[in-house]
Amino acid sequence: MxxxxxxxxxxxxxxxxxxxxxxxxxxxxxQLDHPDWKPIxxxxxxxxxxxxxxQIYGSDLKKFENLDTEILSFVIAIILLKSAGxxxxxxxxxxxEARRAEKFLQQDLHYGKDDTKLALPLKIxxxxxxxxxxxxxxxxxxxxxxxLRRAIHFHEKExxxxxxxxxxxxxxxxSHETVRLIRRELDGYINSKIQSLNTPSIPSSFKERxxxxxxxxxKFSESTTxxxxxxxxxxHAIEVLERGENLPHSGRFMxxxxxxxxxxxxxxxxxxxxxxxxYNERITRYQLEHIAGSSGKGTxxxxxxxxxLKSENLCFEIPECNGIINPxxxxxxxxxxx
Amino acid sequence: MLDKSVRFLEEAxxxxxxxxxxxxxxxxxxxxxEFGYQKFNSGMTRHISxxxxxxxxxLLMTQVPSDVYCSNAYYSFPNLPMQEKxxxxxxxxxxxxxKDLHLDCRKEHxxxxxxxxxxxxxxxxxxxxxxxxxxxxISTVCERCITESTKEVKKLLEILTDDLGIKSQEIAVxxxxxxxxxxxxxxxxxxxxxxxxRAELADYIMFNGAIPETFGMSxxxxxxxxxxxxxxxxxxxxxxxxxxxxKTRSSKIIQELFSGGYSVFQLKLEDxxxxxxxxxxxxxxxxxxxxxxLEGSINSKSGLSKILCKDLDTxxxxxxxxxxxxKKVEVIANSPISFRLKDEKYGPYIxxxxxxxxxxxxxxxxxxxxxxxx
Ligand code: SF4
Ligand SMILES: [Zn+2]
Ligand SMILES: [Zn+2]
Numbered sequence: 001m002x003x004x005x006x007x008x009x010x011x012x013x014x015x016x017x018x019x020x021x022x023x024x025x026x027x028x029x030x031q032l033d034h035p036d037w038k039p040i041x042x043x044x045x046x047x048x049x050x051x052x053x054x055q056i057y058g059s060d061l062k063k064f065e066n067l068d069t070e071i072l073s074f075v076i077a078i079i080l081l082k083s084a085g086x087x088x089x090x091x092x093x094x095x096x097e098a099r100r101a102e103k104f105l106q107q108d109l110h111y112g113k114d115d116t117k118l119a120l121p122l123k124i125x126x127x128x129x130x131x132x133x134x135x136x137x138x139x140x141x142x143x144x145x146x147x148l149r150r151a152i153h154f155h156e157k158e159x160x161x162x163x164x165x166x167x168x169x170x171x172x173x174x175s176h177e178t179v180r181l182i183r184r185e186l187d188g189y190i191n192s193k194i195q196s197l198n199t200p201s202i203p204s205s206f207k208e209r210x211x212x213x214x215x216x217x218x219k220f221s222e223s224t225t226x227x228x229x230x231x232x233x234x235x236h237a238i239e240v241l242e243r244g245e246n247l248p249h250s251g252r253f254m255x256x257x258x259x260x261x262x263x264x265x266x267x268x269x270x271x272x273x274x275x276x277x278x279y280n281e282r283i284t285r286y287q288l289e290h291i292a293g294s295s296g297k298g299t300x301x302x303x304x305x306x307x308x309l310k311s312e313n314l315c316f317e318i319p320e321c322n323g324i325i326n327p328x329x330x331x332x333x334x335x336x337x338x
Numbered sequence: 339m340l341d342k343s344v345r346f347l348e349e350a351x352x353x354x355x356x357x358x359x360x361x362x363x364x365x366x367x368x369x370x371x372e373f374g375y376q377k378f379n380s381g382m383t384r385h386i387s388x389x390x391x392x393x394x395x396x397l398l399m400t401q402v403p404s405d406v407y408c409s410n411a412y413y414s415f416p417n418l419p420m421q422e423k424x425x426x427x428x429x430x431x432x433x434x435x436x437k438d439l440h441l442d443c444r445k446e447h448x449x450x451x452x453x454x455x456x457x458x459x460x461x462x463x464x465x466x467x468x469x470x471x472x473x474x475x476i477s478t479v480c481e482r483c484i485t486e487s488t489k490e491v492k493k494l495l496e497i498l499t500d501d502l503g504i505k506s507q508e509i510a511v512x513x514x515x516x517x518x519x520x521x522x523x524x525x526x527x528x529x530x531x532x533x534x535x536r537a538e539l540a541d542y543i544m545f546n547g548a549i550p551e552t553f554g555m556s557x558x559x560x561x562x563x564x565x566x567x568x569x570x571x572x573x574x575x576x577x578x579x580x581x582x583x584x585k586t587r588s589s590k591i592i593q594e595l596f597s598g599g600y601s602v603f604q605l606k607l608e609d610x611x612x613x614x615x616x617x618x619x620x621x622x623x624x625x626x627x628x629x630x631x632l633e634g635s636i637n638s639k640s641g642l643s644k645i646l647c648k649d650l651d652t653x654x655x656x657x658x659x660x661x662x663x664x665k666k667v668e669v670i671a672n673s674p675i676s677f678r679l680k681d682e683k684y685g686p687y688i689x690x691x692x693x694x695x696x697x698x699x700x701x702x703x704x705x706x707x708x709x710x711x712x
Contacts, residue, residue: 143527144502144503144527144528144539145527145528145530145531145535148531148535148538148539149531149535151538152534152535152538157547157549158549158551158552160538160541160542160547160548161538161539161541161542162541162542162545162546162547162548162552162573163547163548163549163551163552164552165571165572165574166501166502166542166571166572166573167500167501167503167571167572168500168501168503168571169501169502169503169504169527170503
């Protein structure tokens with residue numbers, strides 16, 4: 001049996017084993033009122049705040065001061081989040097935690113040349129996502145169907161099966177590629193894990209921070225640009241950016257022109273791009289202003305047609321698109337069911 | 339097609355089914371599949387459920403369909419409308435059609451039927467009889483068409499077994515009854531792929547979307563050392579073999595290839611795709627709700643049967659799939675193109691009365707090249 005230690009749980013606190021760890025520690029919600037818990041609660045709060053800014057919390061392994069604090073602050077963070085009940089925060093938090101875990105997974109796969117070190121990351125991938133990864137020399141090998149199910153969500157040509165080493169029903173990947181393949185699911189897993197947890201009432205000493213979180217979340221939802229009324233192509237582009245993945249230029253152009261057509265300003269749109277791997281604030285603003293026609297020659301660009309977006313693989317048509325010819329028209333045909 | 343010709347075909351099909359019931363079966367897991375059929379001169383009836391051979395045979399004898407189909411998909415409720423069927427999984431299917439190979443022999447066995455006066459000509463400019471310019475295309479296949487399609491099938495089989503790891507027992511190759519082959523794959527791991535995933539698999543098989551980076555060249559830095567060896571597996575190995583031929587690691591050839599730069603390399607890949615990519619119809623592979631001609635049933639476009647090809651190298655559809663009997667029948671044939679069935683050549687015929695075996699009569703009537711006399 002694979003032994004999962006505290007160090008492992010500090011890296012992957014969302015594992016089921018954390019429950020066991022808490023039982024062993026004699027962790028009880030009722031005790032949280034004790035002043036001893038204050039620092040951990042503050043750390044947990046900090047962990048959430050860091051996540052909401054789109055950064056990754058404490059991913060430097062060497063800086064782990066205390067493994068228990070690491071694990072417990074994750075647990076408390078979830079309790080705080082659940083008490084605040086704000087979905088935007090839970091979403092941001094699970095995304096940030098997923099990216100944090102992703103870094104560890106990648107390190108563990110990469111440096112874990114011997115089997116004992118590889119056992120944990122491979123078990124995580126197998127248990128959480130039912131993907132069986134085999135080792136073949138320097139390669140991580142997964143079945144073609146497992147690969148396809150995930151790789152079709154990537155738009156870069158290098159992810160096409162034809163550009164992969166394929167043999168006998170398997171695809172050969174590097175450690176980095178293996179982790180990239182499952183990163184979306186990692187986020188989804190952590191999110192659903194948080195959603196499904198039942199949290200009891202919290203001690204009064206936590207209340208103040210919970211209120212802070214609610215206020216913070218409200219601020220986000222006011223400025224947030226994501227709306228459920230967006231067509232799938234736009235939603236997809238926003239998702240890609242939120243995950244810190246690369247959105248091709250054509251996708252950024254579509255997103256910017258769409259949002260501008262919906263009356264958003266450069267100031268409102270620019271933050272969307274901050275997770276992009278090549279983000280540069282000055283250049284982004286310049287490009288957006290160019291598209292808006294507020295700089296240079298002043299040509300105002302409009303949102304590309306559905307046909308054009310289809311040809312650029314940016315279209316993710318759903319029945320609600322209902323034969324429209326430009327994403328701008330999405331949702332307009334529907335009558336409100338008041 | 340004249341009414342009497344339709345009645346003649348119905349009789350011939352019915353007789354065929356009556357005499358060949360022992361070779362016509364429902365596929366595995368019949369109760370999870372959707373069946374469908376068409377009658378002469380009428381629309382498609384779909385969403386039928388058949389539980390066993392008896393129910394299928396009853397349908398054949400009572401409805402006398404021109405064509406019978408069965409889904410590659412498995413459903414909880416195959417007879418409900420599509421949205422309510424509850425799709426479970428589907429066999430993987432590939433379609434290779436001689437039409438899609440664009441062979442130059444095609445013009446020798448293609449003719450055109452004027453849609454207004456039904457006159458048949460060799461080219462489609464304007465009808466010499468009525469001056470109309472609307473035509474229906476009529477084509478047959480020749481030995482060359484079959485040989486070339488067979489080559490595509492073999493390329494496909496190599497990729498299915500070597501690259502995709504599918505066991506040969508899980509692959510069945512069928513002659514479609516008309517101009518090509520259907521390859522059915524029942525391999526557990528691939529059964530539950532959805533349409534987009536199947537499209538990606540089709541791209542792999544067709545060698546679509548390959549980029550120079552995969553073969554050692556990129557816009558920034560190219561590395562001749564990353565060019566594949568001919569003994570590598572998959573597309574890298576195949577590309578190496580195509581480019582190097584027998585000259586293992588000829589650095590001169592690689593040097594030449596790389597010196598052209600990125601876009602030249604990309605064009606080279608496009609070029610090779612025509613030769614080494616398998617020419618399947620990706621729309622067929624992507625479709626997980628389609629119904630396919632049933633094995634053993636007659637294809638009403640030709641009167642030939644869809645049958646399993648046991649040995650591709652010796653397979654001769656013009657005899658093996660020609661299963662209607664040889665009683666002499668008189669027809670008025672108007673076929674500027676000739677064709678061969680059971681090692682006998684027929685045509686060309688210019689609006690003449692001929693007496694031919696029933697299978698040849700059926701073939702011409704199905705193609706729209708003849709009408710029955712009585
Ligand atoms: S159909 Fe148009 S609006 Fe709908 S996803 Fe495609 S591009 Fe977007
Ligand atoms: Zn005419
Ligand atoms: Zn031919």
